[in-house]
Amino acid sequence: MRATLYRQTLFAAGVVFLVVGCIGMVVPMMPGTVFLILAAWCFTRSSPRIEAWLLNHRYLGPSVRRWRETGAIPLVAKGFALTSFVGSFSGAWYFGAPQPVLIALGVLFALLTVFIVTRPN
Known part of the structure; x- marks a missing residue:
């Protein structure tokens, strides 16, 4: 029960970070990559399918992959x-x-x- 709640909470946080990250990619004065990295971290622990989608996304994925490879x-x-x-x-x-x-x-x-x-x- 506790593990399910933890995964659901991480998934919800990942969705919020993903939305904010997407907004940050187009709105000046708002960093998007930081939020996309946080979203990927949340999805790693809650939804590998959504994590794979994010990492393979044409526009959102490169910065997250670069971060994971080199830091x-x-x-x-x-x-x-x-x-x-x-x-x-x-x-x-x-x-x-x-x-x-x-x-x-x-x-x-x-x-x-x-x-x-x-x-x-």
Whole structure:
């Protein structure tokens, strides 16, 4: 029972990450690849069929496969991601997001920045 709930939760999270990743692939200032990698991780543990679909997808799959093979993030993608973090945080601040949201975004973006910067190119 617990294993089923765990798989269903991971599958739901994978779907959410997949949708956000797809949106991020076309919307400026929103990183898509990070969310696609998270979706693939969730699908690895919940739905191998959907994972295979994602990895073999013409547009979504290459960046996830590249990540799995090398663990590297291209320098251009790093710059774009870091710029996106600054833009997203600035937009949230400009449009008056509540302070707890700004703090959560700041912590999340700081952690992601450390992770991204420490990956090989």
